[in-house]
Amino acid sequence: MATSEASVTRIMVAVNESTIKGYPHASISSKGAFEWTLQKIVMSNTSGFKLLFLHVQVPDEDGFDDMDSIYASPEDFKSLKSRDRARGLRLLEFFVTRCHEIGVACEAWIKKGDPKEVICHEVKRIQPDLLVLGSRGLGPFRRVFVGTVSEFCVKHAECPVVTIKRRLDETPQDPVDD
Amino acid sequence: MATSEASVTRIMVAVNESTIKGYPHASISSKGAFEWTLQKIVMSNTSGFKLLFLHVQVPDEDGFDDMDSIYASPEDFKSLKSRDRARGLRLLEFFVTRCHEIGVACEAWIKKGDPKEVICHEVKRIQPDLLVLGSRGLGPFRRVFVGTVSEFCVKHAECPVVTIKRRLDETPQDPVDD
DSSP, X not given: OHHHHHTSEEEEEEEOEETTTEEEEEOHXXXXXXHHIIIIIXXXXXXXEEEEEEEEXXXXXXXXXXXXXXXXXXXXXXXXXXXXXXXXXXXXXXXXXXXXXXXXXXXXXXXXXXXXXXXXXHHHHHOOSEEEEEEOOOOHXXXXXXXXXXXXXXXXXXXXXXXXXXXXXXXXXXXXXX | OHHHHHTSEEEEEXXXXXXXXXXXXXXXXXXXXXXXXXXXXXXXXGGGEEEEEEEEEOOOTXXXXXXXXXXXXXXXXXXXXXXXXXXXXXXXXXXXXXXXXXXXXXXEEEEESXXXXXXXXXXXXXXXXXXXXXXXXXXXXXXXXXTHHHHHHHHHOSSOEEEEXXXXXXXXXXXXXX
């Protein structure tokens, strides 16, 4: 089994929620990166790969926006944390369920922090063979402010990185996201 | 057969010669990109992939260096061109032979010009599913002058791009190259 395990290619896929629909909906770019991995790389060789889904939650500065009171008790904080966790898990469920259906081994976990820093840190810790990132394919103007996660990871992640840009014809008719 | 052809993933691998050993030796970074593709992506699924080897020859400004005369006739030019072509073909032979041994479909061809421009142009023309590039993993100083092909392609190629950096422990003891 050791030999067989060694020959499995471990692909980390960083996934996030829809910027418009929010949790538990996965962003179009995350789904695009995932589908690309399945269709173009894994194909019928389901036993040859293991997918590692990382979801990084960004600590929310105004996390109390939709809570009843701004005077938060320690209990409020606790429920906020567990709500965040539940949302993240439901997001990951989409990808894990799909893998189970297809028969591809996978793992999934949540971390908190700055996505680009956390992704590179997790790459260092987990040492995948490939990191797959979705990207909105922003224009040069918006990219300066927004599209830095994939560029940062391409430069700094200690493993090969592939960025799956959304094609123009994949822009959603319904403005659901990302 | 049309369906089967459509489900084949076409991976373009840009390859070049050793910077020190010269033709027909492939650069370590090219070989690294190729071996990574076979070991981590293709694996046993040899019928699922087609590899497309592109070798870009840079027009040599002082191409007459090792010719007998600087007064070159049209015949000299012609022999120079055919010699270049023969060298490029021998370089590609390394990759094509390996593919034949393993049983992976492949194509290989030569173009002349600025590698980064030609690679992006060929991606546009051929529309591969993935472009794999080797990289020497230069430090920030040398990268400004040298390591721009992969960075340019990551930004401009119209397909997903993965750059395979040479690991530190792959630096050759024998200073044979790239």
